[in-house]
Amino acid sequence: MADVRMGDEHGISVIDFGAFLNGAKKQEVADAMLKSFQDTGFVYLVNHGISQDKVQSMFDWSKKFFSLPQDIKMLAPHPSSGTHHRGYSAPGAEKVTQHVYDSAELAKIRGKAPDVKESFESGREDDIVQPNIWLPEDALPGFRNACLNFFWTCREAELNILKALALGLNLPEGFLLEYHSAVDNQLRLLRYPSVPVEQLEREEVARIGAHSDFGSITLLLQDDVGGLEIEDPNNPGTFLSASPVEGALIVNAGDTLARWSNDTIRSTIHRVRAPPNSAKDGVTPERYSIPYFCSADFSAMIDCLPGTYSEERPKKYEPVTAGQYVLYRLAQNY
Ligand SMILES: O=C(O)CCC(=O)C(=O)O
């Protein structure tokens, strides 16, 4: 395992995924990746197959989009409904919460520390359940195509990662692909404006509050600013920084996968704060990130995966469809 694992960032393994893609060390990569998911719920993959040019180009489009005047961005408004996740959300529109379902409690949390981020979400173009919401083409020519192309680029990476994950779980390589055939995925462009560090630390504002993701896996690209933190698995309540690693894709497991794996894989709580070493009296730099949320097919029945339960470790969860589960969790965020 030594040479596919290139090191770690605060305990999160950095893995050379190229050795899976070229077939040289498939099982070693799969094992190392699974171990990192079990230990921390996160992994860094380098040589992940998405070219740096494509990544850079998507960040450039994201900057162009968010630089548009507010009234133009509002031509593609994210619906207020909690079940249609497409289009533009202005700063403060979304407040991520963790397992809070009481509406009075939710209102209190939202009022307290709004998430000062803005986002644009898109999916596959033929999704009739959550149709895309685009700007008029002439507002930012080429943007729509860029999002759609990048969506499918990430889809390819997802398939490879799911193959490795299945191998790590000692399942046939294609096992998880069958549950991810509908491509109910979501590409999200995120911009975190600069905010005073002190306000972040006093929790008067949040960038993205502590939460876990809902789906099976999330592919996350971040710029070089930093600020992403994950809860320390060995020390709940404290956070470790998941610093940017050049050229790496972060992959984290979501709640669906944790449940599916009978909690052998962690869905780790994470948040975005000030990057380490920001001056106390200063403001954070703005930050861009691009998560790609992968969901199991909404119709897929999520029952504990073979090998994750036994007589000593019985199934902890009832079977549920991925759709029921994800939509239930998503609806809490708006
Ligand atoms: O911006 C980031 O690095 C994290 C974003 C995130 O956790 C999310 O959108 O669920």
Ligand SMILES: [Fe+2]
């Ligand atoms: Fe997240």
